Amino acid sequence: MEEMLRRILTSRVYEAAIETPLDAAVSLSACMSNNILLKREDQQPVFSFKIRGAYNRIAHLSSEEKKRGVLAASAGNHAQGVAFSARKLQIPALIIMPETTPQIKVEAVKYFGGEVVLHGASYSEAADYARQIIEETGMVFIHPFDDPLVIAGQGTVADELLRQNPGELDAIFVPVGGGGLIAGIAAYIKALRPDIMVIGVEPQDSDAMARSLEKGEPVTLEAPGIFADGVAVKRVGDLTFELCRKFVDEIIRVDTDELCGGIKAIYQATRSIVEPAGALGMTGLLKYVRESGCRNKTLIAINSGANMNFERLRYVAERTMIGEKLEALFAVTIPEEPGSLKRFCRDLVGERNITEFNYRLSSRDRAQIFVGISIRDSRERQSFSRQLSEAGYENIDLTDNSLAKTHIRYMVGGRSQEVQNERLFRFWFPETPGALVKFLDATRGARNISLFHYRMQGGDYGRVLVGLEFPEGNDPHLEERLAALGYRYREETDNPAYSLFL
Structure with missing residues (x-):
């Protein structure tokens, strides 16, 4: 201490x-x-505390170390702190950033005087490449956190x-x-x-x-x-x-x-x-x-x-509203008959605001609706669900269902009578050119893409929902192909939101 x-x-x-x-x-x-x-x-100056540790570490380098230059592997704020500090001390700085790094951060590092090399699809790959460069050049590595002077x-x-x-x-x-x-x-x-x-x-x-x-x-x-x-x-x-x-x-x-x-x-x-x-x-x-x-x-x-x-x-x-505990999302089954929607809004929703409402005709006897309701706290969310059940309305609370919040809310009504033997997957695609082609190459064979949903959200990775149809039965090699692909994924075939709406 x-x-x-x-x-x-x-x-x-x-x-x-x-x-x-x-x-x-x-x-x-x-x-x-x-x-x-x-x-x-x-x-x-770089809109982050990272400048404190980066500058303190670089300022304490010996004269010989400063001549060798500094190197960092980072996708964000540490990279900007190192580039800014190195420029102020007139030291060469090389920053290794993943190819998935948003352009705004790449340009910021260049603006602060750092030389940028894009390598790999993740920070880990960029860091491995940085260690290789250090061995070849003798540059000084500036660790983003595990260094006494940075701390x-x-x-x-x-x-x-x-x-x-x-x-x-x-x-x-x-x-x-x-x-x-x-x-x-x-x-x-x-x-x-x-x-x-x-x-x-x-x-x-x-x-x-x-x-x-x-x-x-x-x-x-x-x-x-x-x-x-x-x-x-x-x-x-x-x-x-x-x-x-x-x-x-x-x-x-x-x-x-x-x-x-x-x-x-x-x-x-x-x-x-x-x-x-x-x-x-x-x-x-x-x-x-x-x-x-x-x-x-x-x-x-x-x-x-x-x-x-x-x-x-x-x-x-x-x-934001869900994060503040001011909104709840529900899947609700109501009778497909005149006046049922009005009764739902009047008798059950009451004075609450409807924040979202998605519906499409799927059968002649029952309708599935995706609805957002404004609430005061988590207790009211539970109370509303009980109120629906007591009124005879089947319902599922989707407020904590990531699949529903990220994809299903934009795709209600997407059920197909034609699709057979479908499996549903969520993928995290790197936001880089060729990512989709790489996916298609890895999943080619006795399967058909029956559903595809993507929405850019400003991150390093895109969230993608994919339905794969297997008309001739399941593919025993699918998991092996997906593992070789290297994209993070999760199967959602058993998710109740999928069975209700898609």
């Missing part, structure tokens, strides 16, 4: 980074009955927090990816103010630190989620794990819908838009308040980054 404290206090971050403000979220504080503050790391640079956030808010402070909510930011903050806070809780926040599908702490050693995720791409790491650092094990009080997991709600909460408080990973702190804070019922506490959320793809905003807006 003493060594890390010394490194933080002697960091050279302010040659490149700024001391970011600690803003009060006045209206949100009143709504949540707590004093909520936002640490605005989204206002750094110390990120830890300067905590030093600022205690100076900006020297009085009462109950908890700090910190986004967690590889663990560099929370390791630095936690080590500093626990050295000076051990009474303050340091709480990490991770996506449910990228929870490498939470799993590692539960197991007692670093674990490797098979396929981290991609929505919060800034924290999508397979394995946390060895050093960051040890610091978190000693000094972090708790890790909160949040889902994608809750994360979208967190982005909206920050926008309403600051009129700024943060990236999904940047909103983790706020999302965890809101979840903590809802579940603990705490009142009159002083809580700080770290706004860690604002490198948001504009195209992703549509997806965020669609999922």
